[in-house]
Amino acid sequence: MKKKTVNREFRLDLLVCAGTGCVANHSYEIKEELGKEINRHGLQKEVRVITTGCNGFCERGPIVVVQPDGIFYQRLTKKDVPYLVEEHLLKGRPVKKLMYIPSPEEPPVPKMMDIGFFRHQRLIVLKNRGRIDPENIEEYIGFDGYQTLEKALTKMTPEKIIAEIKASGLRGRGGAGFPTGLKWELCRKTRSAMKYIVCNGDEGDPGAFMDRSVLEADPHAVIEGMVIGARAIGAHKGFIYVRKEYPLAVKRVKIALAQAEEYGLLGENILGSGFDFSIDVVQGAGAFVCGEETALLASIEGKVGRPRPRPPYPTESGLWDKPTNINNVETWANVPTIILRGAKWFSSIGTKGSKGTKIFSLVGKINNTGLVEVPMGITLREIINDVGGGIPGGKEFKAVQTGGPSGGCIPKSLLDLPIDYESLTKAGSMMGSGGMIVMDEDTCMVDIARYFLDFTLHESCGKCPSCRLGTKHMVQILNRITEGKGEEGDIEFLEDIGKNVKLASLCGLGQTAANPVLTTIKYFRDEYLAHIKEKRCPALVCKSLISYVIDAELCSGCTVCAKNCPSDAITGEPKEIYTIDQKKCTKCGICLTVCPPKFKAVKKVSPPVK
Amino acid sequence: MKKVENILHKYGHQTSRIIQILQDIQVEFNYLPKETLEYISQRLRMPMSKIYSIATFYAGFSLNPRGKHLCTVCVGTACHVRGAANVLDRIEERLGIKSGATTPDKLFTLETVNCLGACALAPIVVIDGEYHGQTTVNKVDVVIDKYEKKDS
Numbered sequence: 130m131k132k133k134t135v136n137r138e139f140r141l142d143l144l145v146c147a148g149t150g151c152v153a154n155h156s157y158e159i160k161e162e163l164g165k166e167i168n169r170h171g172l173q174k175e176v177r178v179i180t181t182g183c184n185g186f187c188e189r190g191p192i193v194v195v196q197p198d199g200i201f202y203q204r205l206t207k208k209d210v211p212y213l214v215e216e217h218l219l220k221g222r223p224v225k226k227l228m229y230i231p232s233p234e235e236p237p238v239p240k241m242m243d244i245g246f247f248r249h250q251r252l253i254v255l256k257n258r259g260r261i262d263p264e265n266i267e268e269y270i271g272f273d274g275y276q277t278l279e280k281a282l283t284k285m286t287p288e289k290i291i292a293e294i295k296a297s298g299l300r301g302r303g304g305a306g307f308p309t310g311l312k313w314e315l316c317r318k319t320r321s322a323m324k325y326i327v328c329n330g331d332e333g334d335p336g337a338f339m340d341r342s343v344l345e346a347d348p349h350a351v352i353e354g355m356v357i358g359a360r361a362i363g364a365h366k367g368f369i370y371v372r373k374e375y376p377l378a379v380k381r382v383k384i385a386l387a388q389a390e391e392y393g394l395l396g397e398n399i400l401g402s403g404f405d406f407s408i409d410v411v412q413g414a415g416a417f418v419c420g421e422e423t424a425l426l427a428s429i430e431g432k433v434g435r436p437r438p439r440p441p442y443p444t445e446s447g448l449w450d451k452p453t454n455i456n457n458v459e460t461w462a463n464v465p466t467i468i469l470r471g472a473k474w475f476s477s478i479g480t481k482g483s484k485g486t487k488i489f490s491l492v493g494k495i496n497n498t499g500l501v502e503v504p505m506g507i508t509l510r511e512i513i514n515d516v517g518g519g520i521p522g523g524k525e526f527k528a529v530q531t532g533g534p535s536g537g538c539i540p541k542s543l544l545d546l547p548i549d550y551e552s553l554t555k556a557g558s559m560m561g562s563g564g565m566i567v568m569d570e571d572t573c574m575v576d577i578a579r580y581f582l583d584f585t586l587h588e589s590c591g592k593c594p595s596c597r598l599g600t601k602h603m604v605q606i607l608n609r610i611t612e613g614k615g616e617e618g619d620i621e622f623l624e625d626i627g628k629n630v631k632l633a634s635l636c637g638l639g640q641t642a643a644n645p646v647l648t649t650i651k652y653f654r655d656e657y658l659a660h661i662k663e664k665r666c667p668a669l670v671c672k673s674l675i676s677y678v679i680d681a682e683l684c685s686g687c688t689v690c691a692k693n694c695p696s697d698a699i700t701g702e703p704k705e706i707y708t709i710d711q712k713k714c715t716k717c718g719i720c721l722t723v724c725p726p727k728f729k730a731v732k733k734v735s736p737p738v739k
Numbered sequence: 740m741k742k743v744e745n746i747l748h749k750y751g752h753q754t755s756r757i758i759q760i761l762q763d764i765q766v767e768f769n770y771l772p773k774e775t776l777e778y779i780s781q782r783l784r785m786p787m788s789k790i791y792s793i794a795t796f797y798a799g800f801s802l803n804p805r806g807k808h809l810c811t812v813c814v815g816t817a818c819h820v821r822g823a824a825n826v827l828d829r830i831e832e833r834l835g836i837k838s839g840a841t842t843p844d845k846l847f848t849l850e851t852v853n854c855l856g857a858c859a860l861a862p863i864v865v866i867d868g869e870y871h872g873q874t875t876v877n878k879v880d881v882v883i884d885k886y887e888k889k890d891s
């Protein structure tokens with residue numbers, strides 16, 4: 130295969146982010162407008178507009194990066210475009226007011242790589258994000274894409290490929306952290322005429338969108354990784370399972386597969402090597418448990434997605450009882466770079482037991498919401514403060530939740546924890562797929578525990594009584610506590626049920642279901658006690674335990690709250706003090722959001738007003 | 740039934756593709772009509788009980804007709820910590836229905852989703868595929884009004 134170079138004849142490239150976040154903020158309209166303005170100024174031969182995959186800095190979308198200088202424009206609207214084109218593209222004066230400003234006291238940061246969010250990251254899996262058009266295979270090829278495949282198919286034996294992956298220390302990025310090379314070896318050794326490869330893109334953890342971003346920004350990296358894996362294992366058929374909530378990812382993967390086939394990188398006799406391999410896309414139908422490998426396989430077979438006991442492991446008996454190797458999206462996307470740059474290079478990054486980088490989705494109460502790829506071993510503090518830019522509104526950090534519904538809440542005292550598979554498990558949480566939800570003083574930890582348990586209850590497939598009934602019982606207790614009906618002994622009872630659900634459930638969903646409850650009890654027992662004993666929600670979240678009141682000293686009688694109250698619960702005369710009728714109040718909170726900041730007269734109090 | 744036949748044909752009448760078949764049926768009809776499921780059951784020689792178990796196991800399927808506008812509230816963790824529960828309460832109050840139901844005038848169906856993976860926009864409400872990011876309780880009426888007006 131000849132290396133094709135990306136067309137570099139243009140003076141400037143405008144890279145418009147077209148990840149789900151930016152698209153939702155109308156980045157395609159920005160692109161259209163840019164095109165129009167560029168044509169209007171006759172710049173179409175000098176400037177090119179390219180849509181790229183997710184940049185990761187979703188908080189600041191829509192994003193446009195001007196290359197080769199790397200000037201970063203953010204939160205653009207259609208009406209910014211004419212000025213931007215005229216000033217920057219025509220007159221060569223980058224527009225300061227459209228750049229990223231870390232805080233009101235600081236000057237704008239023109240270059241992408243000087244922004245804290247990007248500067249502290251280390252990109253391996255996401256190396257192509259925001260720089261290539263994911264719908265154009267030529268661009269992937271232009272940045273060394275499919276180079277590794279050629280090497281793996283023509284110059285390496287399957288054993289050599291497996292040895293390289295084993296030596297790299299790559300572990301599964303889907304959560305459990307099983308050594309990837311070992312899994313491949315086990316699957317290779319199982320004798321069978323038919324074997325399958327599966328890419329698990331059923332990223333169900335709420336607050337996690339690493340796999341969505343990888344599939345949207347660089348689908349060919351996943352495909353290339355899968356072909357290499359198929360060659361190593363001896364499989365000729367692969368499946369990419371993507372959850373239905375990710376329509377854009379599904380679309381891009383389908384485009385990428387068609388292009389790869391057209392270029393002879395998939396299908397029969399790939400690159401003349403005599404090796405055949407093809408991939409189908411399967412869309413999920415909205416079941417969290419299908420992220421579990423045996424449930425996912427059942428779903429591909431067109432069955433209800435219920436996990437089954439292991440062993441036999443899928444490497445021995447998986448899809449249609451044939452040996453099947455399942456890896457997560459991020460794991461597959463690591464493969465081409467490892468083969469290209471070598472195991473030694475890859476294993477030089479990270480900690481003793483966890484090599485390479487990990488992508489996290491940094492969300493919740495954090496300034497720089499987005500997707501970050503950082504080396505293993507980085508501390509939570511570095512991620513939250515340096516990359517994430519800290520907590521908005523000067524609020525106090527309370528906890529960070531990792532590992533989705535299977536994970537736990539990590540408190541402030543453990544912020545200097547270096548992150549890897551082992552350290553997070555030791556803290557009572559887990560790596561999981563990489564969701565990292567930051568919580569501040571306004572987050573109620575009992576409510577969070579209830580939230581996750583409620584989630585698990587609904588997503589439990591119902592097979593194991595411990596999970597089906599245990600989660601239900603725990604939710605009932607947590608509901609009572611958040612409604613102010615908690616009783617002495619509830620905490621101990623929760624711990625007891627939690628431990629039993631952990632012990633007696635078949636799959637990861639049940640085994641880890643109690644983690645959010647157990648960790649919040651461990652680190653935030655005070656909050657549970659305040660709910661149970663004082664009938665008070667310290668974070669002012671639990672609706673039954675709060676009231677909205679108007680501070681008579683601060684109210685100016687501006688009437689805004691009364692006008693906006695949907696339940697007519699607020700009464701008073703203009704220019705006089707307004708009051709809330711607690712019997713009519715539904716606690717929707719609109720009055721609090723509309724009360725002008727100069728008065729701040731509406732307040733939440735707990736325990737509630739009688 | 741021609742449409743159904745086309746969908747079955749697309750997936751080679753394979754029972755292993757039943758989930759994809761049902762997804763396409765839902766795109767076509769907005770829900771899974773009973774008579775269509777019965778037809779599929781006959782054509783694929785697959786018991787209704789199996790089809791029904793799949794249609795009820797996966798949250799993405801609906802056995803009831805849905806409203807003209809599909810309003811989906813994301814209740815993922817990031818949306819939750821930024822107040823999605825209050826937004827959902829407010830929408831339920833405004834539409835007068837609980838999540839999972841359709842308004843009597845068949846204008847709105849309200850559903851929740853676990854995560855859309857667009858957490859920077861939290862809390863998110865999606866109506867007919869259009870994302871409304873950073874939705875607060877007091878924005879709910881404005882957003883719903885917009886879709887109601889379209890129909891009056």
